[in-house]
Amino acid sequence: MVKMPNCCQSEISDGSTNAKGDRRFFRATVSPILLTVVCLTTTCATNAQESPKTTKSTPRLISQSAAPPLTGVASSGNQISLNGRTVPGTWLQRPGKAGQVITHLSDGAFRQLIGVNFLNSSNSAKQPIQWFSSVTTPLVLSTRLLGAYRYLDISNFAQTSGWEIRTNGNTLVIATPKTQITNIIQSQEPPEASTPLQQTRILVDLDRPTPWQVVQGSAIAKLQTPSSDPDTPTPKSTAPPNRQWTITLDGIADPVLIERYIPQPPAAPPTLLPNLLKQLSPAIPTQPIPAPPVPEPLIQKVEVVKNQTIISLSVPFGLSPQVTTVANPNRLIIDIRPDPLEERDITWAPGLRWRQHYVNLGTERFPVVWLEVNARKFGLTLKPMWASPDGLAGTAPLIQTAQRYLAIAGINGGYFNRNNKLPLGAIRRDSQWLSGPILNRGAIAWNNSGQFYFGRLTLEETLITANDQRLPILFFNSGYVQSGIARYTSTWGSTYTPLTDNEIILVVEKDQITNQLPGGKVGATAVPIPQDGYLLTLRANATTAASQLPIGSAVSLSSTTTPADFSRYPHIIGAGPLLVQNRQIVLDAKGEKFSNAFIAEKAIRSGICTTATGTLMITATHNRVGGYGPNLAEHAQLMQQMGCVDALNLDGGSSTSLYLGGQLLDRSPSTAARVHNGIGIFLQPRK
Numbered sequence: 001m002v003k004m005p006n007c008c009q010s011e012i013s014d015g016s017t018n019a020k021g022d023r024r025f026f027r028a029t030v031s032p033i034l035l036t037v038v039c040l041t042t043t044c045a046t047n048a049q050e051s052p053k054t055t056k057s058t059p060r061l062i063s064q065s066a067a068p069p070l071t072g073v074a075s076s077g078n079q080i081s082l083n084g085r086t087v088p089g090t091w092l093q094r095p096g097k098a099g100q101v102i103t104h105l106s107d108g109a110f111r112q113l114i115g116v117n118f119l120n121s122s123n124s125a126k127q128p129i130q131w132f133s134s135v136t137t138p139l140v141l142s143t144r145l146l147g148a149y150r151y152l153d154i155s156n157f158a159q160t161s162g163w164e165i166r167t168n169g170n171t172l173v174i175a176t177p178k179t180q181i182t183n184i185i186q187s188q189e190p191p192e193a194s195t196p197l198q199q200t201r202i203l204v205d206l207d208r209p210t211p212w213q214v215v216q217g218s219a220i221a222k223l224q225t226p227s228s229d230p231d232t233p234t235p236k237s238t239a240p241p242n243r244q245w246t247i248t249l250d251g252i253a254d255p256v257l258i259e260r261y262i263p264q265p266p267a268a269p270p271t272l273l274p275n276l277l278k279q280l281s282p283a284i285p286t287q288p289i290p291a292p293p294v295p296e297p298l299i300q301k302v303e304v305v306k307n308q309t310i311i312s313l314s315v316p317f318g319l320s321p322q323v324t325t326v327a328n329p330n331r332l333i334i335d336i337r338p339d340p341l342e343e344r345d346i347t348w349a350p351g352l353r354w355r356q357h358y359v360n361l362g363t364e365r366f367p368v369v370w371l372e373v374n375a376r377k378f379g380l381t382l383k384p385m386w387a388s389p390d391g392l393a394g395t396a397p398l399i400q401t402a403q404r405y406l407a408i409a410g411i412n413g414g415y416f417n418r419n420n421k422l423p424l425g426a427i428r429r430d431s432q433w434l435s436g437p438i439l440n441r442g443a444i445a446w447n448n449s450g451q452f453y454f455g456r457l458t459l460e461e462t463l464i465t466a467n468d469q470r471l472p473i474l475f476f477n478s479g480y481v482q483s484g485i486a487r488y489t490s491t492w493g494s495t496y497t498p499l500t501d502n503e504i505i506l507v508v509e510k511d512q513i514t515n516q517l518p519g520g521k522v523g524a525t526a527v528p529i530p531q532d533g534y535l536l537t538l539r540a541n542a543t544t545a546a547s548q549l550p551i552g553s554a555v556s557l558s559s560t561t562t563p564a565d566f567s568r569y570p571h572i573i574g575a576g577p578l579l580v581q582n583r584q585i586v587l588d589a590k591g592e593k594f595s596n597a598f599i600a601e602k603a604i605r606s607g608i609c610t611t612a613t614g615t616l617m618i619t620a621t622h623n624r625v626g627g628y629g630p631n632l633a634e635h636a637q638l639m640q641q642m643g644c645v646d647a648l649n650l651d652g653g654s655s656t657s658l659y660l661g662g663q664l665l666d667r668s669p670s671t672a673a674r675v676h677n678g679i680g681i682f683l684q685p686r687k
Contacts, residue, residue, distance in 0.1 A: 073093070073094050074093050074095055075092070075167055076090070077091055077092075077167070077169070077170035077172060078090050078170060079172070080105075080113065080171065080174060081168070081173045081174065082174050082176075082211065082250070083174070083176060083211075083308075085306070087109075089106060089108075089109030089113065089172075089662075090106040090109065090149050090151075090662060091104060091105050091106065091109070091151075091172040093172075096155070100155070102153060102155050103155050103165055103172070104144055104151035104154070105151060105152055106150065106152075107127065107149075107151070107152050107661060107662075108149075108662035108663030109663075110152055110154065111663065112213065114131065114211045115131065115211055115212040115213060115214075115323070115325070116129045117129065117130040117324070117325070117342075118344065118346060120344060121347060122345075122347050124143065124145075124347045124348060124349050124352075125142060125143055126140050126141070127142075127143050127346070129157075131325060132325045132326065132327045132330050133325075141154065141157065148402075148403065148407060148683075149662055150348060150349065150661050158174075161177075162176070162177045162208075163175065163176050163177075176210060176211060179250060179252070180206070180207045180251060180254070181204060181205070181251045181252065181253040181257065182205045182207060183203070183204070183254075184202065184205075184253070184257050184299070184311065185202070186200065186201070186203075187202075188200055199335060199336060199337050200298055200336040201333065201335050201336070202298070202299065202313075202333075202336075203331055203332070203334075204247070204249065204311070204332035205329060205330070206251060206330040207330065208330055209325070209327070210249055210250045211249070212247065212248065212249045212325075212332060214245060214248075214321055214323050214334075215245065215246050215248070215668055215670065216244075216245055216667075216668045216670065216671055217244030217670075219240075219241040219242070219243055219244075220241050220242045220244055220296075239317070240318075241317065242296055242316050243315050243317065244300075244314060245320075245321055246311065246312050246313070247310070247313065247321070247332070247334060248309070248310050249311075250307070251307075252304055253302055253309040257302055258302050260302070261299050261300075261301055261302040263301055298313055298315070299311060299312070299313060300312040300313060300314050313334075313336075315336060318338055318623070318625075319336050319337060319338055319340075320336070320337070320338075321334050321335065321340060322340035338625045338626050339358065339365065339367070341356060341357070342356075343357040344356045349378070349408070349683065350378040351374035351377050351378030352371060352373055352374075352378075352408070352409065352681070353371065354371055354660060355369075355371075355372060356368065356369040358625070359621075359641060359642060361630075361638055361641065364625070364627075365624060365625040366622070366624050366625075366629075366630060366634075366638060367621070367622045368620070368638070368642070369665050370617050370618060370619040371409055371618050371658065371665075372616070372617050373618070374450075374614075374615055374616075375446075375450035375614075376449065376450035376614060377450075378683075379683055380681060380682070381682050381684060382446055382571065382616070382680065382681055383405075383407075383429060383682060384413065384429045384434070384571055384572075384677060384678075384679060385401055385404075385407065385677065385678050385680040386401070386423075386434070386676060386677040386678075387401050387421075387674070387675070389404070390493060392423055392434060392435060392491065392492050392493065393420070393421050394421050394676070395416065395421045395675055396674055396675070398410060398411075398659055398672065398675050398678050399663075399669055399672070402659045402678070405680050406682070407659070407680030408660070408683050409618075409661070409681040410618075410678050410679055410680040411608065411620070411657065411658050411678055411679055412606055412650060412655045412656060412657045412675045412677075413573045413650055413651065413675070413677040413679050414426065414573055414575040414677055415575060415651050415676075416479065416651075416675070417479045421676065422478070422479025422676075423477070423676055424478065424480050425437060425441060425443075425574035426457055426572050426573065426574030427572070427573060428569075428570070428571060428572035428573075429570070430571070431570040432491075433476060434491050436459045436475060436476030436477060436478055437458060437459050438475070438480045439480075439593040440456045440457070440591075440592065441577065441578075441593070442454070442455070442576035442577050442578030442592060442648050443574035443575070443648070444573055444575075445457075445565075445569035445572045446569055447570055447571070448570070451569075452610050452616065452646070453565055453569055454578060454648055455563050455565070455566065455578065455581070456576075456578055456592065457561060457562070457574055458562040459476060459559065459561055460561070461487065461557060461558070462559075463485065463556075463557060464558060465548070465549070466553065466554045466555075471485060471548075473485050473536070474486065475487070476488075477491060477492045482539070483539050483540035483541050483542060484541075484542050485537070485539075485542050486536070486539065487534050487537075488529055489534045490529045490530070490534075493529070494528065494529060495526035495527055495528050495529060496529055496537070497523055497524075497527070498521070498522050498523065499522060499537075500519075500539050500540070501519075501521055501522050502520070503518075503519030503538060504516060504517070504519065504537070504538040504543045505519050505537050505538075506535065506536040506538070507527075507530060507533070507535060508530070508534050508535070508536060508555060509530045509533035510532055510533060511533075511554060511556055512553065513549055513550070513551055513552065513555060516549075519537065536549075573650075575649060575651060576589075577592045577594060578649075579607070579609075579635060579644075579649050580636060580639055580640050580644050580646055581646050582645065582646070583640070583644075583645050585637065587633060589632050599631070601631060602627070602629050602630065602631050603628065603631075603652055603653045604620070604622050604623065604629045604652050604653055604654075604656045605620075605621045605629060605649060605650075605656065606618075606619065606621075606650035606651060606656045606657075606658075607619040607621070607635065607639050607647055607648065607650060608647070608650060608679065609647035610644065610645055610647075617642070618679065619639070619642070619658075620657075620658040620665070620667075621635065622666065629652075632649065636649075651675065654672060655672075655673050657675065659678075
């Protein structure tokens with residue numbers, strides 16, 4: 001008997017353990033909620049307009065129609081040059097009154113490149129902002145929704161701020177006034193009543209307002225202080241590592257400030273008393289006295305690079321910077337705190353609401369960022385989307401996939417094998433299966449009328465021969481490998497490469513078996529997939545069925561879902577486990593064959609649910625205050641507490657990505673992993 005890989009051991013993206021014992025969620029990469037970040041995307045808007053390649057058996061991969069023409073627009077582009085640095089960002093200009101030119105910038109670029117804080121708004125046509133100004137009397141910018149982006153009219157803002165704006169082909173060139181950073185002060189703040197942990201505040205004084213960004217970096221490796229006793233091993237730290245953050249300002253810091261924060265070499269470890277006693281009298285037993293830990297300085301370095309001042313921070317686990325600005329004097333305030341998430345409630349577009357705040361679960365507080373979607377009104381629809389335009393193998397950042405599909409919003413979807421980048425769950429779009437479900441796991445189904453269905457899903461396919469033999473097909477276009485028969489169509493790609501040793505591959509064209517091929521070694525030989533048929537792969541014990549399926553045999557297929565209700569919906573994404581049904585928690589992760597490690601893991605989580613009013617919510621829940629993210633049981637309780645009638649857990653950890661209009665709302669793109677598939681939200685153009 002051939003030993004087959006176990007799915008739960010290869011499911012690297014769902015937190016299970018692979019054959020080498022690797023884990024999907026690494027504690028060093030479980031990041032806290034982020035504020036604003038400089039990195040927008042690696043894909044330009046022009047690329048987003050390109051339709052992915054299609055075949056006659058593959059559903060159309062773009063949104064329901066091409067992007068609407070930008071009427072009344074004089075020029076537009078997808079690059080921004082900010083003080084000489086070129087970065088991705090969509091913009092457009094249109095003629096105004098008396099020969100004026102009105103400049104619009106996509107709100108993601110404006111927020112993340114300039115450091116503007118968006119304030120709450122219930123009017124999608126208006127966006128109040130705060131930037132070195134008063135929160136009580138904010139500046140309100142008009143918005144314009146075009147294609148997959150929301151644009152803000154920044155003309156008056158730019159003029160008041162003294163910006164110079166011009167265009168250079170595809171690039172919007174912005175030059176802001178030269179700025180001096182006059183002081184950087186670090187102080188300890190007394191803890192607030194609601195936040196008992198000690199806080200640190202950094203004040204950055206400026207002679208004028210200037211663009212700024214904050215970016216989360218990688219974990220900082222801890223330097224272990226060696227023991228002074230050669231017979232005593234150096235203890236390994238069990239505390240989570242600090243994380244690097246950088247605050248970047250368009251301005252020049254005074255040289256005195258740079259000298260103040262020049263990194264100092266670590267001091268040599270002190271000679272401890274036990275060593276001296278041992279030298280004087282080796283017979284005297286001694287216990288080593290551990291050296292007290294030396295805390296890392298918060299401000300690691302201040303440097304000026306290309307007319308920008310970069311402040312590098314080493315932030316302990318459980319804390320993150322919360323950055324605000326004030327005027328008179330112009331100042332950047334950086335609070336290092338355990339609860340940095342700023343509450344937000346913004347009607348971003350008709351029927352689409354961006355919200356974020358802390359949700360309490362007992363004594364724990366979890367930061368949650370989510371979008372509320374009214375899919376029954378306002379021309380909003382949902383569609384599955386996946387990374388590769390040429391088949392099902394491949395991963396990409398969600399921000400890139402969403403832009404390629406012209407989605408205005410989206411969230412990462414189901415599981416996949418991170419090694420071979422193949423799907424491990426159901427994907428169905430426009431009534432066509434792209435990949436089949438596995439292990440009776442939870443799934444969400446929906447139609448274009450805004451109706452949704454949640455449950456545990458199984459696809460039952462049967463191969464029927466001319467003499468009425470019935471052979472079960474266990475897997476369809478899936479990276480899940482077990483003994484049995486699997487089926488692969490051209491949606492998988494142009495070829496199929498064996499996923500296990502010694503498969504027997506049957507070529508089926510026009511409902512007839514036209515060839516039998518030995519698969520050979522895993523990954524060795526690619527077999528073309530016919531456009532007018534499919535391949536059947538017989539693995540392990542199922543290879544004995546090859547004698548019943550000789551070349552020339554006529555075959556047909558039957559297909560049904562359990563529950564049957566799933567068959568009524570054109571779109572499906574599978575993930576799991578199912579969390580809530582009819583307002584009741586129905587979590588059964590063991591029943592859905594998730595590993596014990598995944599069940600107990602405290603990690604960042606993605607979720608999708610519907611409420612009693614029919615609203616859809618897509619959610620990203622990050623690390624609790626002072627700790628790690630929710631486990632599955634806590635995630636189910638949080639979704640129930642947020643008003644979910646039915647709820648499903650999606651892939652999580654570093655995969656969790658919540659996208660809106662060119663930006664990630666919940667984290668820095670630099671900390672988000674590449675994912676296989678997601679759920680996109682599309683705005684139907686007006687007719």
